[in-house]
Amino acid sequence: MNFLTIRIDFNFFIQYTNKLQGKQMRIIAISNNKGGVGKTTTTVNLAAALHLLDKKVLVIDIDHQAQSTYHLGYNPNNIKHTVYDAMKGEISYEDIIIDRKGLHLLPANMDLKDIEFLPIPAKEFLLKDALEDLSGYDYVLVDCPPSLGTLTLNALSFCNEIYVPLQVQFLPFHGMYNLFEAVQLVKKRLNKNIEITGIIGTMFNAKKIINNEVIAETEKRVPGKLFKSLIRDNVALQEAPSWGQTIFEYKSDSNGAEDYMLLTKEILERYGES
Ligand SMILES: Nc1ncnc2c1ncn2[C@@H]1O[C@H](COP(=O)(O)OP(=O)(O)OP(=O)(O)O)[C@@H](O)[C@H]1O
Ligand SMILES: [Mg+2]
Numbered sequence: 001m002n003f004l005t006i007r008i009d010f011n012f013f014i015q016y017t018n019k020l021q022g023k024q025m026r027i028i029a030i031s032n033n034k035g036g037v038g039k040t041t042t043t044v045n046l047a048a049a050l051h052l053l054d055k056k057v058l059v060i061d062i063d064h065q066a067q068s069t070y071h072l073g074y075n076p077n078n079i080k081h082t083v084y085d086a087m088k089g090e091i092s093y094e095d096i097i098i099d100r101k102g103l104h105l106l107p108a109n110m111d112l113k114d115i116e117f118l119p120i121p122a123k124e125f126l127l128k129d130a131l132e133d134l135s136g137y138d139y140v141l142v143d144c145p146p147s148l149g150t151l152t153l154n155a156l157s158f159c160n161e162i163y164v165p166l167q168v169q170f171l172p173f174h175g176m177y178n179l180f181e182a183v184q185l186v187k188k189r190l191n192k193n194i195e196i197t198g199i200i201g202t203m204f205n206a207k208k209i210i211n212n213e214v215i216a217e218t219e220k221r222v223p224g225k226l227f228k229s230l231i232r233d234n235v236a237l238q239e240a241p242s243w244g245q246t247i248f249e250y251k252s253d254s255n256g257a258e259d260y261m262l263l264t265k266e267i268l269e270r271y272g273e274s
Helices: 003-020 039-052 067-071 083-087 110-117 123-130 150-158 170-189 209-221 235-243 255-270
Strands: 026-030 057-061 098-100 103-106 139-143 161-167 195-202
Touching: 026 039, 026 150, 039 057, 039 067, 039 103, 039 139, 039 161, 039 195, 039 235, 039 255, 057 067, 067 235, 083 110, 083 123, 110 150, 123 150, 150 170, 161 170, 170 195, 170 209, 195 209, 195 255, 235 255
Parallel strands: 026 139, 026 161, 057 103, 057 139, 161 195
Antiparallel strands: 098 103
């Protein structure tokens, strides 16, 4: 029995025992084709809150802007290997993952842009193939870029669920329908298991009528998807990335920290894990 066989058997063992214990690895894309709606902020702070609540969490940054990587305190220009090297099959994801005080990160950098020029077929499955034997995590969160290009399709081929951060404004609300249509196509052609299971209202200000209207419309038109916990407009959430910190490290008494913790507890409750 060689080393590879032992590794595969070990992963099989973990998956088997997880199944026996009813545990499931939740693999969630944080996605919205609209830019600047809070995907990265949500990925990083949801991951941090899950980690604080003793869940084993992996963040995958699949955006060439590498914003989750920056947010967690790493300069992408100084990172030797990224998720892209794993996708190209050049190095195992296990040798790329950064252990950040127990919260794990599969980082990105600008190289991810080159995926468009790779002269190979079925480029949408590179992430899924690279992470075929991934195990041992309770939650895997994938921070997607603001487009429905090859990188996002990789995330949607790999994940089982999508959480959509929705900036509670008129235009982002209508833009969300493009995403719904795209997900139907992905379901047909790439991943029949993928579902939008949650919508997260971001940058909410209770005093703004439009914010409240968008919340009400979302609940009416897409019932059951919007989490009750809304993420308020909060300046600490904007400042935390420049310190390479999560909101819980930067300002644990901020509205941002409170909102992301409440959201995380609501998510765990939904899965019956609280
Ligand atoms: N709840 C909030 N309150 C105030 N500012 C916020 C909030 N959430 C995010 N932001 C800020 O809004 C900007 C966009 O957020 P973020 O980078 O998370 O969005 P994104 O969807 O990942 O963007 P992109 O599409 O470029 O990847 C950032 O400057 C971020 O700090
Ligand atoms: Mg982002």
